[in-house]
Amino acid sequence: MGHMLFIDQPLNVGFSYSGNRTGTQQVSSSNEGALHLVNFLYNFYREWPKLAASPLYITGESFAGHYIPAFAREILLNETFKAATKVNLKGVAIGDGWVDPINQFNYYDSLLYSAGIISNKFREDDYVINTAGVLNYLNSVNWNYISNWKRARKDVWRINNQIRGWAKTYGNLWFVLVNRAGHLVPTDQPESAFNMFGHFVRDDRNWNQ
Template identity: 25%
Template sequence: MRPATVFLLSALIIGSLEAKPNIKNFFSKHFFKDVYGTIDANIKVGDAGKPLILTDLIQQDQIDEAQAAAEVKLDAFLGVKSYAGYFRVDEIYDSNLFFWFFPSQSNFEKDPVIVWLQGGPGAPSELGLFGEIGPFDIIGDKLVLRNTSWTTSSSILFIDQPAGTGFSFTNGGYAQNQTKVGDDLYEAIYQFFQLFPVLQSNDFFVAGESYGGKYVPALGYTILKKNPTGEIKINLKGLAIGNGLTDPKHQYKFADYLLQLGLVDDKERDMLKEIENQVAEKIDNEDWLEASKLIDDEFDAIDSTADLADIHNYLVNYSDFDDFDTDELGDFLRREDIRKAIHVGNTPFQKDGNVYANLQADIPKSVAPLVAELLEHYRILVYNGQLDTVVPYSTTVEYLQNLDFVSAEEYKNAERRKWRYGSDVAGYIKSAGNLTEVLVRNAGHLVPADQPEWALDLINKFMTNNL
């Protein structure tokens, strides 16, 4: 993708995959706004058949047959080996999560396995696959290989989740909280390791960005609680959260930050602070839906005052999008041969806004207590792009400064270290116990898209405990 194309990954603006929006409106839409109404649920894709649900084969212990059925075979994928299909995660609601798995290009049987969780709520994992960390980039209607893919040294599992996101589907079983998110994801991960038993002893990491700041801890916590009784012990070693929303009360504080950047003046700052105070009050009173609506109001206010071309990176201009084609990914995923190859059949892509609507009241809720407990057992990387105005670095630090975990005092007094990549200072690191906090320079909300080489270096060093 061209440099501007990475901003297709805006965690919520999935409508762009279905219709061409006005570029300015597309990129000024807000992070937690429900704009799914533009999606056409009845896209004509020819006859790509039925989706491949692997759960029955797995339960019948027909593992070889399931692997063979899931293998993706199409010249368009440039010889890159992958597997795709569905795991049924809820029998009552017939909830099925779509996955696309890419074995490591180095040592498949020994390299770590990473599950990547996109944000949203409601953003499909294909955004991270094609725009950030997967083995491919899209140029026009063709794929090209990405030399900074995380698959160079790890196996990567992409999952469309929660149910109803992307190619995943459900008959009303939408998640309304992170407990349901964690339960469904755990079921998918458990079936994945049944499907690939050779990987059960490999190091396993959960990674994600944006609203993944909730998904990642939710899955990690569910693994922590269910591992003792599970026949398969998931070998979780760590979690990585990029520009993640985890603790909204401490992270929805944009006013002073935007004033310091010169993007608002004193009067506008005071107006934003008033909204933020109202959000905090609603959170304290557990009035979740009203808090969520006020959050939308604040993003509206930021848009009308700062008029940023892309709220995910405040240095981007509208003119940077002149040659941007928002249809490339959508066109690719509509193709009949692609749909057959990845075994989604005629399943509509992102049918409606039910995922967002059902999680809207979840947006203001904190999962910081889960992070605190997880830090007693696993290493956690929290990284932030320097240029993000959706989840600013300063607000991530505030949440971590208020996190009640075993190494809290050590973190508050930790020395900041430089992280170098070649001759460049890629960022700055603080470590305390199992927590590693990193600021990534010259990156916005989507660090692997803005700084792909640095992001690859960061995740590899984290997994090998070498930061």
């Protein structure tokens, strides 16, 4: 059995509030937000210590592409927190994430042009995260095995013999494209989203099912 924990983050977003929505109590950076999340997890595991042994997956979408890497990094580097909680961080998953604006933003015009939406290539910033931009930043990641990732094959992803997209994995780095889905994949394609996450938590790389 797994447990799902939803967090409104950063502070003063949604139901996460401090009583003061102005001034010095506002979060000003992803790293500051990460410290708040680690503090939250510390208190959570102190209240329910048995859950600390369960595999922890941090997930989110869109602008969480900024917060999730910072959160995971803080967990991995915070030796005091790890010693106190024995946290078992297994992975992070970012859906349609705004992670690296420099390497993502320049692909909006290419996306619109290749889709036949515009006749001339020009900058248009009303469109959400696109596949070409995400792949561009993944190919730019500073990682010892990035050349292997670039050469990794794309596997067609099927559910009950129906093509749902494709996946590319190497080591701990995964990319999955979900067919007929917009910015909110679980809303547009809930069955595919559920199946994809199952592959991830089981480390199941057999996509032809």
